[in-house]
Amino acid sequence: MVLRLLRGKDGRLTAYAEVAGGVARWTEERPGGPDWTGPWLIEVPGLVRLTVAQGADGYVHLVGLRRREGKDGPQVDLVHATQFQTGRALTAWHSLGTPHPKDRAKAQRIGAPAAAVDSTGALRVLVRNAGGGVSARRQDPKKGTWERWTDWKGADVLDGLSAAVTADGRLELLAPAGKGVALRWYQPTPGAAPKRGEDVPADTRPDSASAVESSPGTVTHYWRDAGSGEILAWRPDAPAPAPLGGATGTGPVAALRAPVDGHDCVVLAHRDASSGRLAVAAHPAEDEAAGVWWTPSGDPGAQHPALALDGRGLVVLAALAPDGGLLVARQKTDERGLALRAWSRVGG
Secondary structure, three states: OOEEEEEOOOOOEEEEEEEOOEEEEEEEOOOOOOOEEEEEEEEOOOEEEEEEEEOOOOOEEEEEEEEEEEOOEEEEEEEEEEEOOOOOOOOOOEEEEOOOOOOHHHHOOOOOOEEEEOOOOOEEEEEEOOOOOEEEEEEOOOOOOEOOOEEOOOOOEOOOOEEEEOOOOOEEEEEEEOOOEEEEEEOOOOOOOOEEOOOEEOOEOOOOOEEEEEEOOEEEEEEEEOOOOOEEEEOOOOOOOEEOOOOOEEEEEEEEEEEEOOEEEEEEEEEEOOOOEEEEEEEEOOOHHHOOOOEEEOOOOOEEEEEEEOOOOOEEEEEEOOOOOEEEEEEOOOOOOOOEOOOEEEOO
C-alpha cells in the first residue's frame, strides 16, 4: 500500500493511494485547502503495487505492478500513465512489459517499481529483476518513446527500491540488499548516465527505505534496521548511519524538507505500531545529532503517512483511515514549532 501527496504547478495538493481495483485520487479545490474533491477511482485491474513520480514540469507519472490471469496463465507487467494537470484525467495506461519479456516464470519474480524524473525530463522506471539485481527502463523526454530495459547489475536486492531526485535533477537510487548492505546508484552530474556508488552499511527491512534532498545536491536515505526496527539516516560521506529512534514503528518513514520557525528542517512521520497512531518529528536538516523526539498525532488506525508543502508553504500530513478514507492535518500558522491542526477526513 502506498499514499503519495504531491503539489501541482497551480499549488493544489493531490493525494494518490493504491486501492483495490486501481488508484484513488483526492484533489484540493484551491491551494491551501481546506476543501477537497474525491475520491476518484482510477481503474487499473490487477494493480498490486504503485509508485508515483513528479518532474520539474509538474507532470505526475503513475507506475504500477500489475498481475492478471491470462489465457496462458498468470501475467505480470509494469504499467504507466501520466497526469499533465492537477485534477485532470490521466493518459491511457501503457504496458512497459518486464525485464524478462520471454520468460514468464522470471517475470513473476520481479519486485515493486520505483520511478524518478531527472533533469532532462526523462522518466526512469526501476525494478528488482528476477536475478536479484536492478533493471531500468527510460522514457525519452522529447519523443515520449521508451528505450529497452537495461541491467544495472547488483545482487541480493530486496523489495522496496527508493528513488529520489535533487533540485538540479540528479537521480539517486537506494536498493536494500542482503549481507548487511544497500546498493546505491547516482547521477554524478545532471543528465549523466547513472553509475554505481559505494555500498551503504545497512541491514535493511524490505519496503522500509525512503529519501529526501536534505541540502542542495545531497540526498539523505532512511530505512528501518532489520533487527531493531529503528529508523536510520545516511547520506554520502557520512561516517555511519545516524539513529533516529522509532523502533516500534512499521513501514517507511515519510520525510520532507521544510522550514520550521525559519530553520531549515527535515520533518518525519511514521506509524507507531505500539500505539496504533502516527508519530511526527522534526530536526535541523543534516543534524540528526540534535535529537529527534517523536510526538503522537491523530487517532489509532491511521496509516501510510505522506508529507508535502501546500500552496501556502505549510506542512501537510496525510494518512489513510482504516476504511481507506483520506485524513489530513495541516500546520498551524498561529503557533511556533511544528504544531498541526486537528485531523479531518476530507473528500468523502
